[in-house]
Amino acid sequence: MNLGKLASLSLGAALSVVSWQAPAAELVMLEQPGCVWCARFDAEIAPAWPKTEEGRRAPLRRVDITQGWPPDLAEIAKERFTPTFVLVHDGKEIGRIRGYVGNEFFWYRVGELIALLPAVP
Template identity: 70%
Template structure:
């Protein structure tokens, strides 16, 4: 009985350890954006609702960063442009590739596939 009560706590501890372990970071697609950006809004309407449900979204989850807010410490080595949106594929704190601007839904998926192909294969 005691073991059953302890199981959820152990499962939570394992998940937290995996998520917070240093050096264990998956790829992510960082979207640098700003309020009032028409092309950001277009991306939000055409791509964002489905992105997380796609294979690309699972491999590189979308992370949004407002260019007018402090840049997170883990992205300090990634150059920030003032042109928005800018999409930067990052893995382990290193930039893999970027898309400057939003080229429309069909071109976006094609460019993203090209970027994702540059990632090392998942173990």
């Protein structure tokens, strides 16, 4: 392979890496093993989440609070109560929902939080 072709491939690889970006917003679910309310959320909301406008706007990310805290969430306050849902935008907390008491209340509260995100261009 000649150097020009190799340089071209390297530039293409670099551009593909640069063009990928993590979502600007995500809904971080703080959970732990044995959490019955987490399991209820998993049964009632989780399967539908990625198919909804809210889920497309803020993909669900799960964090097990019994494990190490992710470095990219260093600015987000830790929580001992599970589940807790933290809406994060560009690394900053927009708001949180502590607990899960059913799908109707969850959709209402998460809608309020999603409405606080900047408008999508």
